[in-house]
Amino acid sequence: MNGTTPHIVQYQGSKRMLAPQIMRYLPRRFGRMVEPFAGMAAMTIAVSKEGRANHYTINDLNEPLVGVLRAAIETPLRLVADYNEVWSEQFAYEGGSVEHFYAVRDRFNQGEQTPANMLYLLARCVKGSVRYGNNGQFNQSPDKRRNGTSPKTLRPNVEAISYYLKDRTDFMSRDYREVLDMARPGDIVYMDPPYQGVSNVRDSRYFSGIDNAPFVEALDRLNQRGIDYLISYDGQCGDKHYGEDLPDGLGLRKVLLNAGLSSQSLLLGRKEVTFEALYISPGLQQYIPQQPVEQQYTLFEALAV
Numbered sequence: 001m002n003g004t005t006p007h008i009v010q011y012q013g014s015k016r017m018l019a020p021q022i023m024r025y026l027p028r029r030f031g032r033m034v035e036p037f038a039g040m041a042a043m044t045i046a047v048s049k050e051g052r053a054n055h056y057t058i059n060d061l062n063e064p065l066v067g068v069l070r071a072a073i074e075t076p077l078r079l080v081a082d083y084n085e086v087w088s089e090q091f092a093y094e095g096g097s098v099e100h101f102y103a104v105r106d107r108f109n110q111g112e113q114t115p116a117n118m119l120y121l122l123a124r125c126v127k128g129s130v131r132y133g134n135n136g137q138f139n140q141s142p143d144k145r146r147n148g149t150s151p152k153t154l155r156p157n158v159e160a161i162s163y164y165l166k167d168r169t170d171f172m173s174r175d176y177r178e179v180l181d182m183a184r185p186g187d188i189v190y191m192d193p194p195y196q197g198v199s200n201v202r203d204s205r206y207f208s209g210i211d212n213a214p215f216v217e218a219l220d221r222l223n224q225r226g227i228d229y230l231i232s233y234d235g236q237c238g239d240k241h242y243g244e245d246l247p248d249g250l251g252l253r254k255v256l257l258n259a260g261l262s263s264q265s266l267l268l269g270r271k272e273v274t275f276e277a278l279y280i281s282p283g284l285q286q287y288i289p290q291q292p293v294e295q296q297y298t299l300f301e302a303l304a305v
């Protein structure tokens with residue numbers, strides 16, 4: 001693995017690149033890490049690679065996605081073998097590999113939501129971005145230029161992830177508020193909810209937004225119960241801000257992490273750095289690095305870049 005953090009597949013909004021910066025705000029060792037909006041669980045994987053927690057809870061409302069993580073961690077070789085079967089079919093498929101993607105998508109939408117089918121759809125779809133239509137069906141299109149991660153590349157990654165997390169991870173697929181209610185003092189919760197900038201579809205099957213008011217209430221309850229957390233919440237690029245700030249009454253510290261040059265701005269000929277906000281709960285503020293770290297900016301400094 002050459003020291004890099006393993007990952008299963010590209011997932012839109014993944015925190016893989018930011019994980020090293022976010023981990024600076026965590027204690028060296030702690031009991032359990034809870035990730036209620038896990039996606040492909042980049043933070044859980046990064047933390048477990050450093051052996052910083054004893055137990056992990058992975059949750060995402062999207063059940064088949066959690067199924068992929070569970071299979072990768074509990075039965076990695078079986079997942080690679082099943083994925084290999086689905087992935088290899090595309091090269092012999094009569095209508096070609098794009099038609100094969102649609103055939104797997106149909107199977108998935110008709111109920112065959114196996115980890116291998118979900119993983120293949122993720123590996124082949126545009127920008128690793130899961131999209132569901134109004135009828136709740138997976139409707140993302142294939143990326144026509146790629147065949148999706150090869151099973152050969154997948155294997156060492158899932159084997160490493162399994163090594164870090166097997167027998168110490170619980171899996172759930174519930175609304176984040178239920179998961180927060182189960183957290184205990186001593187746990188650290190890392191939250192990466194869907195961006196507020198993304199349309200706020202209320203029906204929870206579509207996984208594309210959460211309402212601000214219940215989220216703030218849930219954070220207030222965590223504060224009252226003395227449970228610590230970090231939240232990746234919103235961001236800014238150039239002079240554009242995404243999402244509302246969280247209320248001062250929660251007592252959180254906000255730092256901005258440098259997420260690199262915005263590819264969208266580069267396309268428009270502008271060099272603009274994207275910043276992502278990280279909110280730190282009261283009990284974790286003692287771990288904020290004493291010396292300013294290169295990538296840590298105050299809001300003021302960020303605006304002056």
Ligand SMILES: C[S@@+](CC[C@H](N)C(=O)[O-])C[C@H]1O[C@@H](n2cnc3c(N)ncnc32)[C@H](O)[C@@H]1O
Nearest residue numbers: 013014015037039040041042061175176192207
């Ligand atoms: C920005 S992504 C998380 C990406 C993740 N940090 C990673 O590194 O892959 C947000 C995730 O929240 C999930 N989600 C949306 N609404 C949810 C809810 N009400 N409860 C739990 N999970 C939810 C989505 O399915 C999505 O996978």
